[in-house]
Amino acid sequence: DIQMTQSPSSLSASVGDRVTITCRASQSISSYLNWYQQKPGKAPKLLIYAASSLQRGVPSRFSGSGSGTEFTLTISSLQPEDFATYYCQQSYSSPLTFGGGAKVDIK
Amino acid sequence: EVQLLESGGGLVQPGGSLRLSCAASGFTFSSYAMSWVRQTPGKGLEWVSTISTSGGSTYYADSVKGRFTISRDNSKNTLYLQMNSLRAEDTAVYYCAKELGMWYFDLWGRGTLVTVSS
Numbered sequence: 001d002i003q004m005t006q007s008p009s010s011l012s013a014s015v016g017d018r019v020t021i022t023c024r025a026s027q028s029i030s031s032y033l034n035w036y037q038q039k040p041g042k043a044p045k046l047l048i049y050a051a052s053s054l055q056r057g058v059p060s061r062f063s064g065s066g067s068g069t070e071f072t073l074t075i076s077s078l079q080p081e082d083f084a085t086y087y088c089q090q091s092y093s094s095p096l097t098f099g100g101g102a103k104v105d106i107k
Numbered sequence: 108e109v110q111l112l113e114s115g116g117g118l119v120q121p122g123g124s125l126r127l128s129c130a131a132s133g134f135t136f137s138s139y140a141m142s143w144v145r146q147t148p149g150k151g152l153e154w155v156s157t158i159s160t161s162g163g164s165t166y167y168a169d170s171v172k173g174r175f176t177i178s179r180d181n182s183k184n185t186l187y188l189q190m191n192s193l194r195a196e197d198t199a200v201y202y203c204a205k206e207l208g209m210w211y212f213d214l215w216g217r218g219t220l221v222t223v224s225s
Contacts, residue, residue, distance in 0.1 A: 034211040043202055043215035044152070055213065087152055091210035095168050096154040 002026050002090050006099035012107040019075040021102045023088035028068045032092035035064055035073045038101075039084045047086075048073065078104070109133030109214060111203050116219030123193050123223070129186040129203030129216055137161075137181040140206040143188050145199035146218070155201070156188065157210070171197075193223045 003026035013019050023033065031051040036044035046055045048064035051071060061076040075082055083106055088099040115127040127143070143155040156177040157166045165177050176189040186203050200218040207213035 032210075043218060044212075045215070046207065046211065046213045049208060049211050049213075055207075089152070089211065091208075094166055094210075096157075096210055098152040098154070100151050 001095055002029060002093060002097050004088055004090055004097050004099040006086075006088055006102045008102060009100060010103040010105070012105055013078050014107045015078055015080055017078045017107075019078050019082075019104060021073045021086055021088075021104075023066075023071045023073070023099050025069045025071075025090055025092075029090045029092035031067050032090055033064070033066065033071045034089045034091060035062075036087045036089065037082075037084045038087065044087060075104075111205065111214060111216035113201065113203050113216045113219040116201065116221045118222045118224065119193055120225050121194060121223055124189070124191045125193065125221060127188040127190065127201055127203075127219060127221075129188075131184045131186065131205070134205070134214075136179075136184040141179060141186045142204045142206065142212065143177060143186075143201055144204055144212070144215075145197075145201045145221075147199040153199070157206070158186070190221070193221075195223050197221060198223045 005024045007022050033051045035048040038044045047058050047062050052064045063074050065072050085101045085103045087101050112130045119125050140159050142157040146152050158177045162179050174192045178187045200220050202218045203216045204212035205214040
C-alpha cells in the first residue's frame with residue numbers, strides 16, 4: 001500500500017497568512033494526488049485534483065503543486081472560513097489512501 | 108439539488124450485520140462510479156470500496172474484503188454497502204462519495220455512524 005504522510009499535522013496561523021502543507025508519498029504517484037478540506041461535523045470537500053487542478057467553485061487562493069513523491073497545498077492568504085483540516089489522497093493505485101490530515105487553526 | 112444521503116447506520120453487536128444505503132439526487136447517478144469511505148478519530152479517512160457505473164466491477168480494501176459487499180441500483184439511484192461479520196474496528200462514520208474522475212471524489216454525503224459494540 002502507498003503511505004501518505006502529511007506535515008505539519010497541525011499549525012496555527014492568522015488571517016492573511018500564507019500557509020503551506022506538505023504531503024509525501026511512500027513511492028512515486030506521478031500527479032495522482034488530491035486535496036480535501038474538512039470542517040468539524042462535515043464531509044470532506046474536494047479542493048484540488050491531479051496535484052494542481054482547482055476544483056470548480058474553489059477560491060483561487062488555494063493551489064497545489066508537485067509530482068512524484070512530494071506535493072504541496074498552498075493557501076495564499078488565509079481567510080476565516082479556511083480554518084479546517086486538510087487531507088491529501090493518492091489516486092494512483094488501489095487501495096486508495098489518505099494522509100493523516102493537517103489541522104489549521106487560529107493563532 | 109445535487110446531493111447524497113446515507114442511511115442505515117446504528118449500533119450493532121460484534122459479528123452482526125448492517126446494510127447502508129446512499130440515495131443520490133441531482134445528477135445522472137448511472138454515469139458515475141461510486142465509493143464508500145469511512146472515518147474514525149484514530150485512523151482518519153479510510154477508503155472502503157468502489158463500484159463501477161454498471162456495477163460490473165467492484166473493489167475493496169483488504170480490511171473489509173470478504174465481509175462487505177458494495178452494490179448499486181441505477182433504477183433507484185441508490186448505492187448500498189452490505190456489512191457482515193462486523194468488528195469493533197469497523198466503528199466509524201461511513202460516507203458515500205461520487206467519483207469525479209479516476210479514484211477521487213467531488214461529492215460526499217453527510218455520513219452515517221456505525222457503532223460495533225456489545
